[in-house]
Each structure stands twice: as C-alpha cells, then as structure tokens.
Amino acid sequence: MKKFLIFSLIFGLIFSCSNKSSDNMSPVVIQTDFGLTGSAIGAMYGVMYSVDENLPIFDLTHFIPPYGIWEGALALEETVEYWPEGTVFVSVVDPGVGTERKSVVLKTKSGHYFVTPDNGTLTFVADTYGVDEVREIDEAVNRRQNTEESYTFHGRDVYVYTGAKLAAGQISFEDVGKSLGTNVTLIPHEKPNYDNGTYKASLAGLDANFGNVWSLLPRKIMSENGVNAGDNIMVKIYKNDNLVFSGSMPIVNTFGDVADGENLAYFNSQLNLSFAVNMGSFVSKHGLTKYGLDSFGDWKIEVSKL
Numbered sequence: 001m002k003k004f005l006i007f008s009l010i011f012g013l014i015f016s017c018s019n020k021s022s023d024n025m026s027p028v029v030i031q032t033d034f035g036l037t038g039s040a041i042g043a044m045y046g047v048m049y050s051v052d053e054n055l056p057i058f059d060l061t062h063f064i065p066p067y068g069i070w071e072g073a074l075a076l077e078e079t080v081e082y083w084p085e086g087t088v089f090v091s092v093v094d095p096g097v098g099t100e101r102k103s104v105v106l107k108t109k110s111g112h113y114f115v116t117p118d119n120g121t122l123t124f125v126a127d128t129y130g131v132d133e134v135r136e137i138d139e140a141v142n143r144r145q146n147t148e149e150s151y152t153f154h155g156r157d158v159y160v161y162t163g164a165k166l167a168a169g170q171i172s173f174e175d176v177g178k179s180l181g182t183n184v185t186l187i188p189h190e191k192p193n194y195d196n197g198t199y200k201a202s203l204a205g206l207d208a209n210f211g212n213v214w215s216l217l218p219r220k221i222m223s224e225n226g227v228n229a230g231d232n233i234m235v236k237i238y239k240n241d242n243l244v245f246s247g248s249m250p251i252v253n254t255f256g257d258v259a260d261g262e263n264l265a266y267f268n269s270q271l272n273l274s275f276a277v278n279m280g281s282f283v284s285k286h287g288l289t290k291y292g293l294d295s296f297g298d299w300k301i302e303v304s305k306l
Contacts, residue, residue, distance in 0.1 A: 025056060029083060029089045047144060097153075103116075103139070105135050106134045107134075107173055113163075115159050132182075135173065142161065192221055198302055199221065212275065234248050237301050238299065260280070263275070
C-alpha cells in the first residue's frame, strides 16, 4: 500500500508537470474550404503543434464551399456560443490570398478571438457578439520563418501560426499588430427587421441533405410582434429582387405536424425561421435550383401573418 501511494504521488507530480503548460492555453478551432483530400490540413496542424505540442486543437469544418465567405461567416457565428471565452478561431476561406486584403485578429466583446482575412468572414460574428477591437497581423513577427516567398498559403504561414501563438500565450492580443479600431469588412445583406406587418431578412443558406431553406429571421423578432408556432404565414422569396417563390404555410414545431409532401415553416436549431417540405425537398419542389443557390446575401424573404 505504501509503495502504491508513493507511485501515485510520483505519477501525479509527473502528470501535473506535463500538463502545466496546457493549463493556461486556449482551444484553437479551425475552419477552411480546403476539404480533406490533400495535405493542407496536415501541414496546418504541424505548424500549430510546432508552436506548442500541448495545444488543444479542434476542427469546426473543412467543408465550407470553395470561396464561400458567406457560409464561413455563418459557421463561425453559429459556433461561438458553445466555446469558452478565450477560444481562438482560425478561419481560412481566402479567395483573395496574396492580395491587399488585410490579415486580422478580431476580439469580440464576449472575449473570443478570430484569426482570418478581413474579407467579410467576420460579418455575423461582429453583428452578434460585438467588436471589442481588431488588430492587423504584423507579419514581420507573426509569420513562420522563411516563408516570405510563399504567397498562396497564408493559412499555414500566417493564420494558424499566429492563432497558435495567441492560444498558447506566447503572444498577447496587443502583440498581434497595430490596432484597426472596431472596423471590419462586412458582407451587404438584409438585416432582420419588422415594419408594418412585414418581416424581412436575408436567406442564410440550405440544409443541403434535405433541401430545407434557412433564413436569418429570428423567432424572437417574430414572437415579439405576434407571430408564433401555430400561425399561418405568407412567404415570399426573392433572388436579386426577383420574386422566385410565393406561398402560404403554417409555422410548426416539427416536420411531422403536417402531412407528407406539404410545405411548412419552422424555427431551426439557431431559432431562425426556415422552410421545408415534410419528407421532401423545399428546394426541389419549388424549382429553386435554377436560380443558382449561391451568394445568399442576394436572397431575401418577406413574411407576413395571415
């Protein structure tokens, strides 16, 4: 028993020391539009572990559609609330890599950090969580050594490198680079609003597996103005101000509240108004694919209570 206790104390001391450096670390959460078929993600992981092998690193997704700044911006905003203060998000959706667009780290008022090109990726994070400050990455000190001649992989050479150093406590937020105040590049879109009986918002995107359509119209705005589950609504969907769908449907709590093949509106997991067909695809049923299901900032809805 005495030998066991001595062994336990020694093991505990070793374990404590081995994890000492990770106690003050923040998680790093990365997303890209790279997919997983090449070596890019492995290279990025290697850079982060080379900064500190104890870093807790997690993947948000690597399947943002290619060049999908809008989708990347939404994925970040939808994820933040589930991660603790101090988490460092690294987003590499960067069709302008190597151009004059800025490389930045944004700190939200919630205390989360975002390392990304300033190309619109921060649109919804800024709207929802507020901007405490933005700093431009000083590549003279926050770039991997001997990568100055590489112009097309800033995700590896600048973003995960800076994000890892920040998460590991090797640099402070102030060490990132000069302050840019609170200004970031925003994607133009219809912000949720209510006026004279009509709700308006941009579409967010699609549930690609099932053909549901998601909007950015929150349940809160609708319920505050007298529209709730159980009500019937008129829905109009526009692409570039051209009407592409108009129809009525009930707001329900779940898909099975209507018959198979029927239209329905519901509040998705983000509690935003969405449209579906029970046991079917809203997109396919109403021929929305022919309008090009991209650039969702160009898609808008108008909703009114019947």
